[in-house]
Amino acid sequence: MEEVIRLGRYSKEGRTPMKVRMRSQVAAEEIMARKGKLADDIEHKDIWINRDMNLEGREKEKMVRSEGKEKNEKRTEIEKKNLYWRVLDMRLKKWYLRKEEEVVEEARN
Structure with a gap:
């Protein structure tokens, strides 16, 4: 990871969106390819990963x-x-x- 930015105010619940900038496109593609596995993991079920869009x-x-x-x-x-x-x-x-x-x-x- 190159940079992590919180996009909203801090909350105790931890449901604030964050923007993560990766050092390489390859790393970003690997993460996007494996993001579906988060749905199977009970501990990380609340995490959503989306591409940044204009x-x-x-x-x-x-x-x-x-x-x-x-x-x-x-x-x-x-x-x-x-x-x-x-x-x-x-x-x-x-x-x-x-x-x-x-x-x-x-x-x-």
């Missing part, structure tokens, strides 16, 4: 999120359940493929 990028993301919410509100309960199971199935496939890669890599070493 105003245009934030507005675009906000628009996409609002469109997604509108589409989700229009779905029936059955459609919502089917979507949930498709997403879960996709995540399980990714997890399984990652585990297979780890086994192959361990076998090589």
Whole structure:
């Protein structure tokens, strides 16, 4: 890390956003690639990592999120359940493929 900046006032709860500047793009890419593992770790479940975006990028993301919410509100309960199971199935496939890669890599070493 090159620099860490707190973006808000200090709070006892520790939920203040922080900006972290990395020394290299490679280090930043590694962190972004592994950020999904934080969701699996109970101790660090409240930590969120996002890329810094300019105003245009934030507005675009906000628009996409609002469109997604509108589409989700229009779905029936059955459609919502089917979507949930498709997403879960996709995540399980990714997890399984990652585990297979780890086994192959361990076998090589």
